[in-house]
Amino acid sequence: MNQPIKVAIDAMGGDFAPESPVKGALMAAQERPGDIVIVLIGQEDAIRAQLPEEVPANIQIVHADEVIGMAEHPTKAMQQKTRSSIALGYHLLKEGKVDVFCGAGNTGAMYVGALFSIKAIEGIMRPALISHVPMVNGNVGVILDVGANADCKPEVLAQFAQLGNLYCKYVLEHEQPRVALLSIGEEEQKGNIAVQAAHKILKEAEHLHFVGNIEGRDIFLDKADVIVCDGFIGNIVLKMAESVYEIMNKRNLHDAFFDRMNYEAIGGSPILGVNGNVVIGHGISSPLAIRNMILLAEKFAQAELNSKIKNALLQSI
Amino acid sequence: MNQPIKVAIDAMGGDFAPESPVKGALMAAQERPGDIVIVLIGQEDAIRAQLPEEVPANIQIVHADEVIGMAEHPTKAMQQKTRSSIALGYHLLKEGKVDVFCGAGNTGAMYVGALFSIKAIEGIMRPALISHVPMVNGNVGVILDVGANADCKPEVLAQFAQLGNLYCKYVLEHEQPRVALLSIGEEEQKGNIAVQAAHKILKEAEHLHFVGNIEGRDIFLDKADVIVCDGFIGNIVLKMAESVYEIMNKRNLHDAFFDRMNYEAIGGSPILGVNGNVVIGHGISSPLAIRNMILLAEKFAQAELNSKIKNALLQSI
Known part of the structure; x- marks a missing residue:
């Protein structure tokens, strides 16, 4: 049996956080118990308030002190808020503790975070x-x-x-x-x-x-x-x-x-060309949109696209 | 009583010419007998074949030998086909014989024709x-x-x-x-x-x-x-x-x-910033689209936008 895909999600990201991300994560976790493990990143109390008393076995929580707001300047926020849910998500991704990181928060911060932490694949402009x-x-x-x-x-x-x-x-x-x-x-x-x-x-x-x-x-x-x-x-x-x-x-x-x-049906936009799997969702994401983002993130991680991109770059040299 | 607006139309322009332009012109002419006079420009025989025996009094025909095809290179075609329906339309417009020229033919040729003949208003980039x-x-x-x-x-x-x-x-x-x-x-x-x-x-x-x-x-x-x-x-x-x-x-x-x-409902796109009134229609124009292009052309000509553009440019100096 395959290992489940570990999907980290910014529980504080989006206009309706943490409610939407947590509810969407619950939907995805319950639908695919053997296939995915979801790591909710954010303020633990706020996350727990949205979860049932019996948390499904394939949901984990990682506490993050800080939150990057939707309107904050991406680069500044990523430099200053090193304990934010987005920064922590990228940290887990970079360390290989999760297979994919997704979030519906500040799009610029999600994008800049990828460039700062896991970085562009060499050769990708x-x-x-x-x-x-x-x-x-x-x-x-x-x-x-x-x-x-x-x-x-x-x-x-x-x-x-x-x-x-x-x-x-x-x-x-x-x-x-x-x-x-x-x-x-x-x-x-x-x-x-x-x-x-x-x-x-x-x-x-x-x-x-x-x-x-x-x-x-x-x-x-x-x-x-x-x-x-x-x-x-x-x-x-x-x-x-x-x-x-x-x-x-x-x-x-x-x-x-x-x-x-x-x-909501589309779920989110993967970033292509960085050293890790990242999916960015819509700021207005509903629980259904978050569920679909997580399922897209699972599929994206399974495809192991980064190694295919690296191979293609090697071939074209 | 106001003088009727004189609308010239390229009867050979568009994927379904001359049928669509002529039929659309008939619709517009019959709807607004005292308000517009339509000048159909193109091969007279082909135009007459699409008209009823009794041509409405507010439809005129101006014969043009040549036709610019939809796929022709705009600048080359305008330089070489000086007796084309598009070239003739601009000639009538420049001489003040019509108030507005419209056509659903080669968009590039219509645009280039305007720049060559009536030219951009001074100060319009x-x-x-x-x-x-x-x-x-x-x-x-x-x-x-x-x-x-x-x-x-x-x-x-x-x-x-x-x-x-x-x-x-x-x-x-x-x-x-x-x-x-x-x-x-x-x-x-x-x-x-x-x-x-x-x-x-x-x-x-x-x-x-x-x-x-x-x-x-x-x-x-x-x-x-x-x-x-x-x-x-x-x-x-x-x-x-x-x-x-x-x-x-x-x-x-x-x-x-x-x-x-x-x-079809929108009718066409006026060109703004040239010394004359021109409306360009969609290549696939149906008779209804042509009718609406002609009514838009009438409204456009009535507004006398060119003099307003010139005044605005004078003000901003």
Whole structure:
């Protein structure tokens, strides 16, 4: 039998912490008793107040004194609050005490924390945040970067393509992912300067099934498994999709496809290209969103993507 | 009584030309007999074949020998095909023989044609394409640029804000338009480099009600009347919105708000900042889309935005 995956979660992270993280963790722990162990990190009293008297055997608590607020400056907060739940999560991850760390707190602090503690894999220019994209035909694709890197050089975009390809292959188990650049026309010379230059690099890339550019209208049409863009555009696309779901929900429109645009269903965004498994959740995460983030974190840790990324980098030298 | 507005339309422009342009023109002509005169430009025989025997009195035909194809290189085509319907449309506009020119043909050729013939207004760095945005509360806002300028300097983004503000004021008749930058966080320091710098300029701008940044999730929530972004992002946002409508339509989901995302309802994108009134339509335009483009063109011409733009530029010197 396999060892259970050890998932650490920032119990103080998100707009509804600690209630949402603890309740979501309970859901996940009860569903997968032999498969995951959850380590709740945060103020022990506050966490216990949200747990039943009989805590499930696969839930552990690690106390952390400090909390990083949602609005704090990421770098400053990570430097100053060394006993915060986020800092402690990264400490456990770095020491190998947990397999994956996830949290719905301050996104910047989660990202900066990864760069400070477990650090970028050597050769990775800019670690990226990736998000699942529901396709109208039922498939699942990915888009990256979705917010960590607003301005990207062509070489960085090309590396995102490699990272997304490996994620799609080993986490989503697509056999040969189709990789595309998000642009404003299908032709090679369409797009902004960075995308045009990235197109030239990707056209020549080996180990990659590059299918060219796709447009905004194609995002959900399963024309590509991996959609590559800078974090400015990716974040706008992601949030616009979330808002479409929210507007439909408010207007009482329900549909199997659009329901999959709900951030709760997607769970969170793994960081690709750092020496450890990290998933960042949405600040407004509900217990259901946290449960799905934990299940995504489990799957992500199982895929052991980091070693695949390192191998791919070695091959390309 | 006011003189009717003279609307020239490229009868050969779009995937379904001349059928769609001619049928759409007929619809508009019959609806507004005293208000508009429509000039159909293109191959006379092909146009006549789509018209009834008794042509309405407010439809005229101007014959053009040549046609610019949808896939032709814009600059080359405009240089070589001087007797094309697009070239002729700009000729009539420049000579003051029509009040506005619109077409659903090769977007690049329509844009380049404007720069070559009627030219940018002095002081305008980059003319922009603007599109209406339906708000969930029933209001209408605008987004610009939606595709003409993929890479934009901060000063260009700031000028888009001015152009969008004037459009909103004089064409949509919003009293004091709220102007926002599309970004990835509300705080001033969020965004890519160009947006951060544009924020600094707009914060100081007079004659403008700048409300800061909005995010992808806010686009349809009526947080701003004028949404400013570069043409790369604007095009992706616009096409993604169109695709949401198309997917809903295919899935038999109908809703008063989302139906307004249908490109047919929006009609087309005016070019702001050139010496004449031009509206560019969607390549796939149906007769209904053409009808709406013509009505938008009428409204756009009536607003006499160019003189307002020139005045605003004089004021800001």
